[in-house]
Amino acid sequence: MSGRSVHSVLAGLACLAIIASTTSCSSVGSSNNMIMCLESERQALLQFKQGLVDESNALASWESEKECCKWRGIACNNQTGHVTSLNISSSSDAHFYSKVPLRGEISPSLLELQHLNYLDLSFNDFEGIVIPKFIGSLSQLKKLGLKACNFSGHVPPQLGNLSSLLTLDLSYNEDVSLEDLEWLTHLSSLRCLDMSELDFSKFVNWPQSLSKLTSLTELRLSLCNLPDVNLGSLSLINSSTSLQLLELSDNFLHSSILFWIANVSTNFVSIDLSRNNLEGGIGIPIGFQSLCSLEWFRLLGNRYSGNIEDSIKALSCANNTLETLDLSYNQFLGTLPNLKHFTKLRELDLSGNRLQGSLSESVGQLSSLEMLHLLGNSMTGVITESHFQNLSRLQDLSLSDNRFSMNLSSDWNPPFQLARLDMSYCNVGPAIPNWILKQTNITDLYLHNTGISGSLPDKFWDLLPGLQQLDLSKNRIHGKLPNLSTTSLSSFCATSFGALRLLDISENKLSGEIPDNCSMQFQNLNSLNLGKNNLTGKIPSWRITFFRELFQINGKLAIDLSSNNLSGRIPYWIGQQYLVILNLRHNQFHGTIPLSLCNLGSIHVLDLSHNNISGDLPHCFNSISISAAGDFNKYGHMMMVVVELPVRNTRIIDMSSNYLVGEIPDSIANMDAMASFNLSRNYLTGKLPEDFGNVKTLESLDLSRNNLSGNIPAIYASLNFLGVLDLSHNNLSGRIPAGAQLQSFDASVYTGNFGLCGPPLTTICSKDGTTQGDGTMTGNATKEHGSDDLRDLGLIISAVLGFTSGFWIVCGSLMLKSTWRYAYFKFLDDSRDWIYVKLAVYKAKMQRRLER
Template structure:
């Protein structure tokens, strides 16, 4: 808590408490006496309880700079209770708050000397007020990351001093234009073509639609061009050579035509390239892979590219490569030592993932690897100890086989592990319990077998999505699963589980989807199962469940298909009427626990019987062997008797063999005699 006695420092002119996100202030009444305050920065201080913050700060008539970024503010009054008092204010930063309000008019009449206004991601919405035109001294305006909509007001033309971030308009000195992540619509202002000093143009994530021509982009100082996620169509000739040299190019979801844009080859300074989802087809020209040594980010995803891709070991600056959702084929490439994100999903790559293992030995930076939905085959090499910085690994929808490598458990920073729809066998190795921060585990549609490991529930407490469906798992569903209180999705369908639904399943308070269908589960539902308030989807079909279907607000929304294949269920929504099942519900946990214990006892007994058999054999052989030889060594008469026995037995065998051999030879001689 910020101490109120700071208000005693009446001559204080500068107060900066920013950056300490552990500070809190519930009211700002103590600030009234700081008449000399000129610079106040409380960014990061928790002010969500300070409802009258504006009234208190409005008394600081000498204030020049006010920064309240990320203060968790929730109120932005539409009207001031009194006149605006801080008329000398030059810098105002209210970004990263939770106002959920329109931009009030008083904010735009705050000060004619205001040069900087930042409302980035402050949850303001609605139309841009015409009063923006009153801010004749404004040089930096950032409104990105909000829900502003409608057309741009003509009053922006009056702000001729702008040199910072500003929604598009006519000022000739404009250098930075960023209105990204809003709901602007219509064509871009034609006046943009006259902004000869423009360095940054970012209108991404809006609803603009326009035709981009060579004349439109004839801006010689432009370094950053981001038109992504709009409806722009490029209409330039194949031989066009722009007059600018870009550092960053983002044209995601723009219409670039079927041919690869050749004009990109002229941009020798590019370090960031995103031309994803632009409807380009064919092979990527060879020059593209090597035209700029500075490139660290390449995104070609969501097009119709084909052909093989080169090795990337020489691209020492490349840290992100996204080629997903194309038609690339051939073997996987080796990647650069500094690669952090490699996404090659949904292509036609084939062969093994050996190049990945070979690259991991030289790369300690890789954090995301997505090779899903290709035609990769073979066993996974046990090389993952080298990828300790991996946070995401997706190898799903391939034809990988064998056992899941033990070294995957060395990826202790992993957040998601997706190995679904392959041919992995055996069970999950216990080394995976080391990945305690894992949030998503999907190993569905494989050939995994055995019981669900208890350590899943005991160690992986961060799990939000657990999918083990379409495998060969059997045994009971362990109670430890109910310790995963962060679970949102649990899918154990299409296995061979038996026994009952765990009684403690009501502990999964935020569970949204539960699928236990197509198993051999029996018994009644747990009596507190109706206490799962977040459930949106359930499927218990094709088991052998009995008794009354749970009652609860969410269970009234599920259809009969969620319970089909359980002939002895009753209650809504199935047609079978329930008799009094109150007693059955009361004893459910007791009976179910007895059944679980019986199954566990049976499994333990089977294991113990087999184990005891082999142990007994071993002990018996060991004891008999040494008892016999120790006796011979200690008792001389037994030793001589045993030796005579062996000698006599040897003589008898020799005589028997000699006579037998003589008879065979005689018989053979008779057969060879002439008649």
């Protein structure tokens, strides 16, 4: 079971234990019975429905069925017939489900439902209206759910009149603000409170206010900009003996919050402090030793540097209760201590720290363990069968980015069946171990840079139909990709291979042609990397069907077939896909650039360099619009949370080292969001396009080693972000435009243009702007096509470094760096509800805009 699942179960149990069958943080209305509802309440519900826009017809039963107690989302009292529950939440896991969120107004007719004790409108879209004040008059309410409803304005203080309220959820209404917290302190019966993503930044005394809610058992305040706790005020805070679940993730809290937690309650079952600013060298405070009921503890993504053994000892009181321990992505030091006393531990994540030493064999005694993540440390030693002795429940194992060696016998039968395995950077080879071939339930397999060599055994291909992610990159695997005509096994081309999302077999020694006699059905694939092998032949025709299906279903794709020996023309159909990366670098493609590439509206990296492509440059590249790139930024921001690097809507275009001729079309210079453009080492003629001077996003421009002529346009001096420039070895002439930008480059970027003059060159310009004398420049106009000197290597390195903040650092690092990849997918898993909320609200807003 995942951490999120455990958390949800704990949340439900905590409230159920306290408020029994009445209501809970995650409960739903009671079941309908054969009882007649009151006509006045029936009419009130119909009037409420009239104010809603029900595009998916989720409330159809409200029209077809006369008896309102049988309506969807409605529950009534068994004896009186009064409506007691109205649950029209559009959440995918709620009692009531609508494919399209309801919209519209909330009618005050609900005031007729004076016996209503359960009202849940979560995950609908009320289009920015203010939370109605009249809700504070529904005096019998015990649960009020308004999560992610797209409300705005202030929280009405009238909600403080709901003295019977046990559960209040106002979370993820990003446009809702709080004037004060006084109204909240009147909810004396409140058990469960979720106000995540509401701004608490001005409430420095929030701990004092919340401490007045002495019945509170669950508190969720993620993404709330919480101010730090003032340690001097701890004595003024009433210690609550009931608080059991605490979520304060994604704030800016410092270590003082831990002292408040240690003092506020001893009954904690679940604590989440992920992604704050917690730091220090003392480890987890000693006060945590009194938390003997703790089952779920997360400190992910902080900056603790204390000894890992001391911190785990601070939790020793919970060694018979702790089920999830996540201290990942901190700076904890030391060696892994004996863990055998944590008998109920199901998830252990110590990834991304600075742990050293060997893996304690006590891990093999954790018979309840389902997930073990140690990736991204500096651990060493030999992994033996003793480390897995009693791990029959293990499903998720990651030991990558350490220096482990495997010493497992070839006939070892593991006691577990894994769903995910990451052994990247460990010494696994030279052959794929038999115990991995026995993992028939595996969906994610990462064996990047594990020393595997030779050909893959036939049994390996039997794992493929169930795989979602496969990374065998940077090994020494040779042989050919499997072909259905030579084997009856499931293979690279299997039609049942539809679950695969990532396939990376790059940087190996695979040879031969990509099979062309099967129809691939990878309907979920969004990243394919076969680069840096020895593949030959053409891109097979079956990819037409394959990518068209992907285009219709998935959208964004990345294709990397670089550094092979593929030949033929670039297929026309490849430009009909929704690609963000197309890398065909270092192959043998010939012919002209297909006009269909102008359709790549989402492209961020287009690399056709080092091929034999000829002909003119297409004039249609300006049709590639930034509108699609905007979508990337939405998802790119989500990735940025993990890798902590900026993601921008930029494009990198490289068509260097080919045989392109003719002039550079002005349309290319008009492409949106161009950051890097390289046409060097071709046979281009004509003048430099003036429109390049208007591309304010341009950071790298390399047009060197062509036959370009004329002056450097004066507007180029205004390219303030330009960090890499190379115009060398052309036939340019005239004065280099004055301005700090073009004069800041070394003279070598202009060398080989005998007609150029002015700083930074030493050649002096005459009054008419031409060269005076032969100057001091040397060189010749001989075409040096295909030669790479040290200066060009430096230029390439500079360009690459200049754009690591773009798409490659996000997508490429996730594929190649397993620690970041795991952090990313872990972040997605932990943020599932938050992402659902954001996408639902965004979708609803876009639908409204389209209607208008």
